[in-house]
Amino acid sequence: MSQRPDFTQAPDPETHGYVFNHVMMRVRDPEIALDFYTRVLGMTLLATLDIERFSFTNYYLGYASDEARAAAPSDQTGQLQQMFSRESVLELTHNWGTESDDDFAGYHDGNSDPKGYGHICINVPDLGAACARLERLGVTFTKKPDEGGMKGLAFIKDPDGYMIEVIGPETVAGLG
Amino acid sequence: MSQRPDFTQAPDPETHGYVFNHVMMRVRDPEIALDFYTRVLGMTLLATLDIERFSFTNYYLGYASDEARAAAPSDQTGQLQQMFSRESVLELTHNWGTESDDDFAGYHDGNSDPKGYGHICINVPDLGAACARLERLGVTFTKKPDEGGMKGLAFIKDPDGYMIEVIGPETVAGLG
Secondary structure: OOOOOOOOOOOOHHHHOEEEEEEEEEEHHHHHHHHHHHHOOEEEEEEEEEEEEHEEEEEEEOOOOHEEEEEEEHHHHHHHHHHHHHOOOEEEEOOHEEEEEOOOOOOOOOOOOOOOOEEEEEEEEHHHHHHHHHHHOOEEEOOOOOOOOOOOOEEEEOOOOOEEEOOOOHHHHHHO | OOOOOOOOOOHHHHHOOEEEEEEEEOOOOOOHHHHHHHHOOEEEEEEEEEHHHHHHEEEEEEEEHHHHHHOOOHHHHHHHHHEEEEOEEEEEEEOOOOOOOOOOOOOEEEOOOOOOOEEEEEOOOOOHHHHHHHHHOOOOOOEEEOOOOOOEEEHHHHHHHHEEEEEEEHHHHHHO
């Protein structure tokens, strides 16, 4: 199948207003994961939700401008409502206890058998500068932009081993 | 850990302009998957990319307004550049041949062992109306809004078995 995009076909009006809000993955230790996604990748922790009955906590992260951070609600309900209304949120679920369980084998990244999920992708304004900074911060690369068959993009790992693609303005030119 | 969001902590200025662009998962049959995400969930196919050397095709989907569809570039490079610059894109990767391989076991959804990835989430303006429509269209539910311990949200499955959470205005009130 090599169907080309058809931008003229309008979606069902009953889907009007649908928002692709978030993607969820499980993390072993939220302190380590939150440090990575905020300090290293520059996301903001938008909201937190403890579900005590099922012994887990969700952490919601996303990119937020200075204006958005300054205008963020101070109460949890307001934070959740605002966060659920926006796009490109990363939900990290922490099942309590994994961080201190020596027998916990870790989570599966989806890129070895059994395969399924692949990665998230961050687009950065300057891929070379971003990769130099990530190296300086000790981040694990599985592919640097000048390695492999697809130039102009990198793959790094988050603390749980999930893959993150990093692309930049030159990525489209390096494809194909 | 019950750390509350700190909206005042500014991210590293070197991460300014970073965009959380997409999430990738593998699909067995792109015709079936694209039909589901466009006709059923109302997304638009924003761009398509064949990587012949590695025998796969990426399909990029997202919600697009009538104005965005009307203003979309007609050439593939323009479509890719515009798509990589936006948020909340779903990348579906099709490794050629799986759709006609009777021995292909299917992809792993991440919610049974080995666990990892969980789901994507769509926020809809009217959860009851959306769920009634999805039922009418024959979509598989793993949880309806009034079932289970967490009210006001649903879980459905896409054609490959990946979970999709569906939330609405009443979701925050039903949490906790």
